[in-house]
Amino acid sequence: MPALKDLIRTIPDYPKPGIMFRDVTTLLGNAEGLKAAIARMAEPYVDLKVDAVAGIEARGFILGGAIADRLGCGFIPIRKKGKLPWKTIGQEYTLEYGVDVIEIHEDAIAPGQRVLIVDDLIATGGTAEAAAKLLRRTQGEIVGATFIIDLPELGGLKLLKSHGIDCHALVAFEGH
Numbered sequence: 001m002p003a004l005k006d007l008i009r010t011i012p013d014y015p016k017p018g019i020m021f022r023d024v025t026t027l028l029g030n031a032e033g034l035k036a037a038i039a040r041m042a043e044p045y046v047d048l049k050v051d052a053v054a055g056i057e058a059r060g061f062i063l064g065g066a067i068a069d070r071l072g073c074g075f076i077p078i079r080k081k082g083k084l085p086w087k088t089i090g091q092e093y094t095l096e097y098g099v100d101v102i103e104i105h106e107d108a109i110a111p112g113q114r115v116l117i118v119d120d121l122i123a124t125g126g127t128a129e130a131a132a133k134l135l136r137r138t139q140g141e142i143v144g145a146t147f148i149i150d151l152p153e154l155g156g157l158k159l160l161k162s163h164g165i166d167c168h169a170l171v172a173f174e175g176h
Contacts, residue, residue, distance in 0.1 A: 004040075005171040007033040008149065020175050022149050024059060024120045037170060038063065041118065041146040042070040044168050048143050051113040052076050056102070056131055057083070059120035063148070067118055076108045076115070078131050089137065093130035102130050104138070111139035121149040122169065125156030132163055149173060 007027040014021040027033045041063065054076040055064025061077060068075040081090055081101040088103040109115060115135050122128055122145075132142055142165055150157055150169035157167045 002033070004033060004037055004148070008171070020173070022121060022151075022173055024148055027148065028062060037148055038066045038070060040170050041148065041168070042067045045071060045116050045144055045146070049114055050116045050143055052109065053116045053118055054078050054104070054131060054135060056117070056119040056127055060118050063120060064118035067116070067146070071116070076104060078102050078104055078134065089134065091130040091134040091137070093126045095126070102127065102134060104134055109135065109138040109140040113140050114143045115140045116143050117145035119147055121151070122147045122156035122160070123151045123154040125159035128156060129159055129163065132160065132165055144168060151175070
């Protein structure tokens with residue numbers, strides 16, 4: 001099997017000039033690669049008694065569901081505003097040009113539940129930081145955050161670590 005990094009397609013100048021988009025759909029489409037990524041993302045948390053995996057829309061759903069199954073726990077979707085059908089609580093976060101909101105159901109987490117945050121990629125960390133704030137507002141205890149890709153120049157893992165969150169990424173790509 002090729003290295004996981006070799007299964008990730010790079011698309012130059014998407015969504016705008018100068019950006020090197022790291023596309024995990026090619027890794028997700030490779031059965032052995034997907035299985036290896038799920039195992040390696042879950043491995044640091046196997047002995048930490050995780051009660052739920054919180055997956056960030058949308059690729060975090062794909063990965064998070066599989067990791068939750070592997071860890072023997074439930075799954076919590078973190079969605080963009082207005083996408084969940086029940087009563088929600090939200091958290092704003094800053095984008096390059098504006099502000100967005102992510103939400104969870106208000107009853108998704110019981111106080112003290114141990115939650116693992118999952119997404120495919122961490123760049124600046126804004127979305128993952130908002131997810132952490134949202135989970136803490138519901139009195140969830142964050143056991144960590146796991147990603148396939150880190151873009152270290154953008155500082156997202158450092159940001160989460162500054163909030164006391166254990167972080168794990170499988171591969172790193174330099175540049176944006």
